[in-house]
Amino acid sequence: MIALAEIVQKLNLEVVGSAENLDRRVVAGYASDLLSCAMNRAKKDYVWVTLQSHANVVAVASLLDLAAVIITEGNRPDDETIARAESEGVCLLLTPKTTFTVVGELTALGVRGEPEQP
Amino acid sequence: MSQVPQITRIQELIYELPIERVVTRNVITVSPDTTMSELKEILRINRISGTPVVEGGRLVGIISIEDLIKALESGDIQAPVRERMATRVITVQANESVVEAVKKFAQYKVGRLPVVNEHGDLVGILTGGDITRGLLEAIGLDYHAEEISRYRARHIFEDIVSDQTGLILRYHIKPRDFTGGGSASSKIKRALDRLGAPPLIQRRVAIAAYEAEMNLIIHTDNGGELIAEIQPEVIRIVATDNGPGIADIEQAMQPGFSTAPNWIRELGFGAGMGLANIKKCSDSMKLESQVGVGTRLEIVIRIQPVMSSGNAARPSEGQQKQETS
Numbered sequence: 384m385i386a387l388a389e390i391v392q393k394l395n396l397e398v399v400g401s402a403e404n405l406d407r408r409v410v411a412g413y414a415s416d417l418l419s420c421a422m423n424r425a426k427k428d429y430v431w432v433t434l435q436s437h438a439n440v441v442a443v444a445s446l447l448d449l450a451a452v453i454i455t456e457g458n459r460p461d462d463e464t465i466a467r468a469e470s471e472g473v474c475l476l477l478t479p480k481t482t483f484t485v486v487g488e489l490t491a492l493g494v495r496g497e498p499e500q501p
Numbered sequence: 502m503s504q505v506p507q508i509t510r511i512q513e514l515i516y517e518l519p520i521e522r523v524v525t526r527n528v529i530t531v532s533p534d535t536t537m538s539e540l541k542e543i544l545r546i547n548r549i550s551g552t553p554v555v556e557g558g559r560l561v562g563i564i565s566i567e568d569l570i571k572a573l574e575s576g577d578i579q580a581p582v583r584e585r586m587a588t589r590v591i592t593v594q595a596n597e598s599v600v601e602a603v604k605k606f607a608q609y610k611v612g613r614l615p616v617v618n619e620h621g622d623l624v625g626i627l628t629g630g631d632i633t634r635g636l637l638e639a640i641g642l643d644y645h646a647e648e649i650s651r652y653r654a655r656h657i658f659e660d661i662v663s664d665q666t667g668l669i670l671r672y673h674i675k676p677r678d679f680t681g682g683g684s685a686s687s688k689i690k691r692a693l694d695r696l697g698a699p700p701l702i703q704r705r706v707a708i709a710a711y712e713a714e715m716n717l718i719i720h721t722d723n724g725g726e727l728i729a730e731i732q733p734e735v736i737r738i739v740a741t742d743n744g745p746g747i748a749d750i751e752q753a754m755q756p757g758f759s760t761a762p763n764w765i766r767e768l769g770f771g772a773g774m775g776l777a778n779i780k781k782c783s784d785s786m787k788l789e790s791q792v793g794v795g796t797r798l799e800i801v802i803r804i805q806p807v808m809s810s811g812n813a814a815r816p817s818e819g820q821q822k823q824e825t826s
Contacts, residue, residue: 418715419774422708423781427700435769439715442683446690446707463680471687 384408384499385492387450387474390430394488396453396476399460400441400468407474409450410498414486418443425449430494432485438464445471455482514639520602521595523635524616524625530555531564533583537572540564540582553615553623554586560615560623562586592617595624599635602627654695658733668692668731674717674740676724679768686710689729689738696731702804705782706736709800712775713740716798719761719770720745738800746792754780754788 388405391398398405413425414432418439425431427448433440436458444452451474454460460468460475468475478485530553531540543552544566551565564586572578572585592615593602602614606629616624658666670692672685690707698706710729717725717740725742747753753760754776761771780786783800790796 416769417772417774418769419712419772419778422711423774423778427704433769437768438680439682439769442687442711445687446683446711447704 400475436460526625655697670729672727709782740798743795747790
């Protein structure tokens with residue numbers, strides 16, 4: 384399992400929101416821009432890749448206890464959303480790259496769609 | 502990689518904690534009229550290297566072993582402290598936060614700082630050790646307070662006896678309030694965590710409550726109410742609203758079916774997965790609706806094993822019976 388900090392460094396991501404848990408281990412990844420789909424498929428310690436950047440992304444990440452949300456295509460959450468992410472301990476990672484590119488890079492780092500079986 | 506400065510609990514406390522909470526009081530002092538010879542004895546007996554000089558409660562100077570050595574060298578050992586003390590003393594105010602003291606320790610490279618109140622009266626002496634001890638105590642208190650409230654929450658169902666005890670959490674959900682969206686379900690999840698519900702149950706309730714909450718935000722005319730009723734063995738979530746109502750419930754239940762307009766879909770909502778997600782997370786679900794009247798959604802999630810250790814007493818009860826019979 385890869386640490387969030389390594390993903391941040393290798394993918395050159397900007398950290399906003401809570402940077403408390405950068406040593407957290409990422410067990411798997413999920414990508415979708417539909418919140419209910421993320422709600423359905425993403426789980427605890429997953430990294431979620433989306434181009435959505437509004438406050439509800441934080442709500443979903445917090446409810447699911449995700450390791451982080453990678454927000455793609457240069458979308459930037461507003462200050463209120465960032466403040467909410469900070470208070471709920473949600474880590475938001477920003478990148479100008481597309482979701483497709485990010486998922487490709489995550490896969491190259493060994494992050495899969497399902498957690499590895501122990 | 503950009504670094505966001507992290508603020509730890511300790512850093513917060515350095516700003517929050519006033520110096521008066523950590524300062525050592527009842528310190529040994531001398532008066533300006535004490536002789537250097539008397540001072541020598543006071544320092545020797547108490548094994549200290551210096552002391553504040555106080556007159557009528559007010560801090561007027563500070564005298565150290567260094568001043569004493571100089572007095573000895575110049576044969577001035579009978580002089581009063583007044584003539585030998587340093588009068589320009591770096592102090593901190595009792596009501597300032599600990600961070601001010603930390604700054605002064607670093608700036609002036611001193612080992613101790615006299616603490617005074619707003620009238621200049623000596624309150625005590627502060628050392629780096631005092632700060633460390635004060636912070637450790639404060640963290641301990643924080644930790645205890647959190648532990649106690651968790652403990653109390655976990656035993657609420659044992660402490661309060663009735664034929665059927667339930668905790669009701671009620672939230673008013675505003676229509677189109679996308680920014681506040683998910684806050685009621687977050688609070689429900691937090692309550693369950695406090696009550697000691699298993700993580701899997703917390704997750705199922707969180708998903709179901711979130712989707713119900715978002716449905717009220719996205720689809721209703723006037724918002725609605727989200728109620729979570731928590732009982733030791735079951736959690737019931739009820740979402741009610743007064744319109745517009747669902748025309749075809751069977752169709753609404755189909756995964757992917759959505760009536761959400763485009764602007765809502767662009768926000769990532771209206772995937773048509775909400776009700777399907779709720780169904781997946783619940784043990785039973787009931788959806789009643791009438792167009793023009795309103796909708797009522799009831800979700801039941803069972804907790805097994807029972808939340809809290811409420812049934813832990815039963816086996817020992819049985820054992821006792823066996824022993825006595």
